[in-house]
Amino acid sequence: MxxxxxxxxxxxxxxxxxxxxxxxxxxxxxxxxxxxxxxxxxxxxxxxxxxxxxxxxxxxxxxxxxxxxxxxxxxxxxxxxxxxxxxxxxxxxxxxxxxxxxxxxxxxxxxGLLTPDDWTAQVIAAEKTISATGALQPTLFRKSFQLDKKSIAKARLYITSYGVYEPSINGSRVGNHVMAPAWQSYGHRLSYQTHDITKYLHEKDNVIGVEVSDGWWSGRLTWGGGRRFIYGDALAILAQVEVEYEDGSTMTVGSDATWKTSTGARIASEIYDGEIYDASLEVKGWNETALKDDSWKAVSILEFPKIDLIAPEGPPIVVTETVKPKQIWSSPTNKTIVDFGQNLVGGVRLRVSGPKGTKIVLQHVEVLEHGEVATRPLRDCKARDTIILSDEKLHWEPKFTFHGFRYVQVEGWPSKTGQPALEDLEAFVIHTDMEPTGWFECSEPLVNQLYSNIRWGMRGNFVGLPTDCPQRDERLGWTGDIQVFSPTANFLYDTSGLLLGWLKDLAVEQIKDYQGVVPQVVPDIIDARPNAPTLAVWGDVAVITPVDLYLSFGDKRILQNQYESMTTWLNAIPRMADSRLWDNTRHQLGDWLDPAAPPDDPSAGTTDPQFVANAYLAHVSNILASVTKTLGYDEATVKKYEDDAAVVKKDFQHKYVTPAGRLSPDSMTALSLALTFDLFANQDQTDQARSRLAELSRASRFRIGTGFAGTPTILPALCAGDPKKNFKQVAYRMLLETSCPSWLYPITMGATTMWERWDSMLPNGDINPGSMTSFNHYALGSVGKWLFGTVGGVDMDITSASALRTASPDQSSIGWRVIKFAPQPGGTITSAKTSHLSPYGIVSCAWNLDAEKKLFRMSVSVPPNCKAVVQLPGTDKEAINIGSGEYEFVVEGYEEDEAWPPEAIVSPWSMVEESEQKIVGVRKDK
Incomplete structure (x- = not known):
């Protein structure tokens, strides 16, 4: 042992x-x-x-x-x-x-440098040069310096920028960060990075170079033409080199008035529109000692930041992977198209040579529409890189932009065919360098592709912060998206550092800028007014996501840090005069992108938005009471929040639950939310609601009828409760449906990431006519939590915020200390393997089912210092408690309680003919 x-x-x-x-x-x-x-x-x-x-x-x-x-x-x-x-x-x-x-x-x-007094460097800015695109032209900074001793013990570079930067020493790039310092709430916090530069320094003469571009600091952001210079209109750096010699003496070189600045080959490089690079303007050796910089301009000195200068909480953005092109061909209109086989986020590296002045244009898109690149979903985002050659061989890649793409249209390639060779190009993938922690596979190839799509969708949208999409004129930290997705995200990757920092940004903007109201996006750049519109589901991220992090990573300090944000949000919610429910005059986004919503109005779905808001209000009120108790507040404070949660639940039941126990509105999302949030008065009502949810699922012919709010809860709601009374096979039938709308429909259309809409692309190959159509959005991938826990059988033994109240006083089951193995086989899936790198070590479960022999086998692994609860399917046995180690279990005579496949209900009120692709609620005879 x-x-x-x-x-x-x-x-x-x-x-x-x-x-x-x-x-x-x-x-x-x-x-x-x-x-x-x-x-x-x-x-x-x-x-x-x-x-x-x-x-x-x-x-x-x-x-x-x-x-x-x-x-x-x-x-x-x-x-x-x-x-x-x-x-x-x-x-x-x-x-x-x-x-x-x-x-x-x-x-x-x-x-790093822990106090402002540790900084002797000054913030230096370059002269503003506006490019033809309206962006600030990227700027080069440099400073020559000499070491006075040979015996270097260590050397550090502490650096940040107004903009995004890349540093170098003596011509060598320092570190592997891209798009540093990433995007934060620049009005309050700015992170600096620390680099070990010992190996880059020469014995005597040295030079530090820094290239800076707009990034999120001054570049164009948001839709409809966007806004520029949101945080500032000058590109600047704060850089401090510290050298320590073996004898203990030190020297410091900080950014100051002696530095020089110029421009180079990058004419423009911004997030939405891409990069324009003219190789003939390259300043060769600009960051090396041999360069004479007499013609370079002086820098200006800016005031030292009054905002918090902080070390990062999460990992940097880096290049994590390269992808080779799969195919190059000519489109119906004779355009050269490159397919990389995977919708990804990053850019294209190329190797090329050609006559001076040759202009190569790379147009990045996620999908093709009838054989041509589809740029309409980009809206007012060019997503285009332009490279102008200079007679010399060029190895090039964009430096201060990123694109969401699978396909690239290439114009102007200098070859006889006008097409590059496969070996001339490769794509590079960027995202925050989080540790991978979750893996899943099963016997159904389409479900495996769904898992892959969820994972790739997350990678593309965790670029410094959790965004909605990575390709169009948006790419913002929408709060509702991460709120529904965080349990899935926390399983797939160690999100703790990134989301910890993002939640701090949320809290500071909510409390200092918006009088307690949680912004729709963080950092907030779309509504600078106090008392911004309040949105349930989106604003509720302030309460729900810190608890998701606590449950996943076991850090009570996250709850302590965010507690003021939680209570402030609940106090800011406007209520009705005669109840504790939401003020119904406030606009709500509701079950955003319910498939029944028209393309031009994503909030006009089947379920009343006020119902969604109030279901969530009951949920977060209950969570806050649980958190207050978990953090050890006095009995009076705990009781205050418990009483408020009870009143909200009672008011909800009075408004939405009929005396007979029926729910109004009667929709998949309404039932799923009420079941998951435990909003019914008794078990009979709960059982009736679950039966009704299964009935609606059958009536829809197992097509999904939920949007952002309902999607995370519908399959768990069907599978919860007594195994003999739940509707597991109905849930599996919905999972395995391939017609639109469903999780697998996009895969039948070639998707390699999650879509924003269930029908971002229509069955005939047309792109959805809505102006908001992304092919890389992770919110609908929130089904991943159910895949891992129910299909894969791996979960924590405490998985809901309300369960915090009944956890042991030392919270010993939080953060994967106690594991639950409870796979529920169903559908046509006959085997699954799932593993998670928990804070304690690897947790794994693998099972297979032999239906003919009525045999179920499962092997599990529990890391040392953990325990687990095993609930075997198809038996009436009580849960089995085990300690750490590897175990195998066999169930003989295994039979399903439900028939497979479950039958759909066909009636005038069920789905219309598949060819019309309409949603539940449309009569066939209309």
């Missing part, structure tokens, strides 16, 4: 370099061999090695032993770190059987 522990991590950082915490909490994961069972940590030991003086060789080592079963976010056991300080840390654990793990590998943690 062997248990090992991973190298420790710190807070929610994937790499703890240049962090902003002085006492970072420490975590480690476990790995056991096949013979390890029931291993639980009794104590842990942390070894910390720190410098005791400026000399690297003088270090002190501390060993701290703590009696505790905790291994996630345990307290920093030493004195606080200071600015620039680093420490080497390793851990080992001891079990209740007195079995020590080996020591982990060392991890290094290093702080």
């Amino acid at each position: 062997t248990v090992t522990v991973s190298a420790p991590t710190f807070e929610h950082h994937r790499e703890a370099f240049g962090i902003g915490e002085t006492t970072p909490r420490i975590s480690w994961r476990f790995k056991g061999d096949s013979e390890t069972q029931n291993w639980t940590q009794k104590s842990y030991e942390i070894e910390i090695s720190r410098q005791t003086s400026n000399k690297q060789s003088q270090r002190k080592t501390e060993n701290v032993r703590i009696a505790s079963t905790e291994s996630v976010l345990v307290p920093w056991p030493s004195t606080p770190l200071k600015s620039r300080e680093s420490a080497r840390v390793r851990v080992r654990a001891n079990s209740f059987a007195n079995e020590y793990t080996p020591w982990s590998e060392y991890s290094v943690v290093e702080t």
